[in-house]
Amino acid sequence: MIGLIGAMTVEMELVKERMTERKEETISGITFVQGKLEDVDCVAAVSGIGKVNSAMCAQTMILRYQPRLVINTGVAGGTGKGIKIGDVVVAEHVVQHDMDTSALGDPKGFISGIDMIRIPCDNVLNEKVCLAAQRVAGLICHRGIIATGDQFVGSREKLNQLMAEFGAVACEMEGGSIGQVCYINKVPFAVVRAISDNANDDAHMDYPKFLKIAVHKSADLLCALMPLLSE
């Protein structure tokens, strides 16, 4: 079983439409759709936006369905150099940029308890994601750090900060929390996002304009990935 999580309905509807043998159940307000995507057993869910919703979703999914892999897909703001709207970013690590106990002397982004800043994504899975990306016509795939926080980033100032403090190539609002839940539960995970905006002063205009295009790209990539994940 492979777990698929998107924050918003628009990010998961194409994926759900392409699933067969669907069965649904709702737990704590989150609907989990079990079925086959490209003949591979999957469970797909729309978590809701932000770290709390996405952590709830990931933990519930893991306890109820025991996925062997979790993939967080959807859209993100591109922050790295040369990352364009419509490109795909695959996280090598995720960070939570709004986790901040620096007033106590911890480095910014330090997650107390697991005592780390950067949570590593699964390398084997990432290789397969990049291979799948090559099979989707015209898709450009980047790898790097994705920064997560409970904030839509839409200013040059904030995006410069994310690049300088964390070396982030993209920012979004769920990957870091899903990553933390997966890491603690020892479930390999990937965060794969298509770029909807550049997290800059134009982001509030670009995001609604390019959301649909980006969503199509991430869904196409997920479908190309599935055959590489069948056991």
Ligand code: SAH
């Ligand atoms: N009220 C809006 C909120 C959208 S938030 C709504 O319900 O549609 C933006 C979503 O897209 C989040 O799930 C986040 O993960 C992703 N995202 C895209 N661009 C982003 C950016 N520049 N900064 C932060 N998150 C971004």
